[in-house]
Structures are given as structure tokens and as C-alpha cells.
Amino acid sequence: MLVNSKQAADFMAIAMKAKHVTMLHGSPGCGKSDIVRDVAKQFKLSLIDIRLSQCDPVDLMGMPHFSIGSKRASYVPMDLFPLEDTPIPDGYNGFLVFLDEFNSSSMAVQAAAYKVLLDKMVGQHALHPKTVMICAGNLATDGAIVNRMSTATQSRLVHLELSVDPEEWIKWASSNALDHRVISYIHGCPDSLHRFNSKHHDHTFSCPRTWAFASDICKVTGPNLREILPLLAGTVGEGEANMFVAYTESTMRLPTIEQIRKNPEGALLDEDPAMLFAVAHMVAAYSKVSNIDVHMRYINRMPMEFATVTLKNALKRDRTLITMDCVQDWITKVGDEVFND
Secondary structure (H helix, E strand, C coil): CEEEHHHHHHHHHHHHHCCCCEEECCCCCHHHHHHHHHHEEEEEEEEEEEEECCCCCHHHHHEEEEEECCCCCEECCCCCCCCCCCCCCCCEEEEEEEEHHHHHHHHHHHHHHHHHHHHHHEEEEEEEEEEEEEEEEEHHHHCCCCCCCCHHHCCEEEEEEEEECCHHHHHHHHCCCHHHHHHHHHHHCCCCCEEEECCCCCCCCCHHHHHHHHHHHCCCCCHHHHHHHHHHHHCCCCHHHHCCCCCCCCCCCCCCCHHHCCCCCCCCCCCHHHHHHHHHHHHHHHHCCCCCHHHHHHHHHHHHHHHHHHHHHHHHHHHHHHHHHHHHHHHHHHHHHHHHC
16 A cells, blocks of 8 residues: 555654564655655654665674673674763754665665664674664566565564655655745646656656755746756656646746836736746745735635645745735635644
């Protein structure tokens, strides 16, 4: 059964409370690491990111150490892992050990992880009692470097398979201040978020990770994205890059944020739903406490559906906007619709 990013985070939290380790399976670039980072942030856990594909068995068992006094050898654990005497960093409640690329590691490394996963021990040393673990890895069907997991490994984990949910991704993208053009494009073309074929011949493909890369690129370039089309093609694939650039060009007739601020009552309000989504995400992206009064005068002219989209995304970017009188007045008029999710 597939789960979206919100369900994955909720289920991982339940497994953590039950003191079991989750294995999150998903296609490359679909946001597995971001979900784990968000879980760590939610529970104020110090995240320790270990790429298991780069480990040797000794990294999970400890380095052999010979004590001359006792004439015996023992294993000294690597400093990757928080042990019983490891101090919890200030501001955190404990540790989250993230074993990423789990099923890309060798069978020997997976076998060495048995004790860590089930007994919470590195060699002869116990992990800190306030340590939880999450594993993640790619799907074997996606052409990624994946090794078979033994039945012994499988039975030590609680498994979840992640799907790509455009609606959940848009919420995440708004909360993380991705470029509004990327968000509005995915809002209007949700299938573009993840177009993956393991046998594709392009250099890359569109997925949550590569759209986040595209957002970073868009933020440091001018409004004419046609000039950097080869760069975007090398980020999300040629087909998606062409469609994205064409979309941004179609929105050029929309008012700029400066024009909206100068004349919120008179600035163009397009009737095309695609254009309304575009302007909604743009206004949300630039809304802050110092200008929300002016922005609300434009937002109040929008059809209710698009005004709601604008306010929801603005609040995801800056929750303090909810304290402003103009926002409170709007919420009073429309009820709790803006807070449905």
C-alpha cells in the first residue's frame, strides 16, 4: 500500500513511539530525506545522517582495539552513533539516526546492521536510550543501485512505500519558500511533478528533488527563463523544461507584484484559472507583515477559491501573517475554510 508524504511522517511517528524502525521505500528524488528531516525537526531530534551504501561492516560493529593491560581485544564504536554517555545537544530531545540508502548497501553491511536495528547496539555498546532510527532506500524497479534485502533484515523493519502526491508537495514547497513559478506550474500541471521511466534516455527527469533544484535556479535568474532553457532542461528534463518555460511566458501578461502594490484595486485580475493560480502563488510568495494590508486589497478581489489558495500559501510561508487585522477580517468573513488542512 502506498502512502503520501504526510501519511509517511505520521506513521513513522507512531512507529517511533512504539520503538520500532521504519524503512521508507520510494523512487529516486521523491523526497524521502526531506520527510525524515521534517520528522526530526517536529520532534526536536538531532539528526544523524548515515549513508549506509558508503559504510563497511566495521562501521556498524566498531573498530577492533587491543588493550595491552587486559590482553584482550574489543570493538570501539565509531563516533557516528550516539552512545549512552553522549550528551544530547542543547535544544533537542534526543537523536534520530537516519540510515539512508539502506538497500544500496552490501549484504554484509546489512547483516552488520541487524544488531543496530533490533538491539539498538553498536558492537558491545548500547545506543543512547533517547535514540530512534529510520531507514530509507530506492525501489529496485526504478533502475537505482539496489541490493536484495534478506528476510532477516526485512523482519527487523516496518515498511512504508512512498507515493508522490502533488498536493502534499505544494504544501511542502510553499512552507519551504520555493519559487512561486515552480509551485504554480505544478499546481496547474500536477503530473509534471514526477515523470519517471527507468528506461528513459534523457540525462535527468522531473521529480520533487529536481523541481527543488529548478526553484533554486529560478530564484537567481531574471524573469526571462527562455535564456536558461538548456540549464533547466539539464535539471528537470528537456520536455518538462520546455513546458515550464512556455507556462512562465504565458503568465507574462499578469501584473507584476510592484503593479499590484501600486494599484491593488485596479491591477489586472485575469479570469483564466491557470493565470489566477499563477498570480495567487506570486502574491503569496511576496506577502509579509509589512505589505499584507496592500496585498489583501487585491486578494479580496479574487474569486473565493483563489483567494483561499493565496492566503493558505502565504500563511505556510509566514505564520505571523495570521496576527494581522486584515487577515483576521478575511478569516471572519469566510469562516475556517483557510484552515481546513
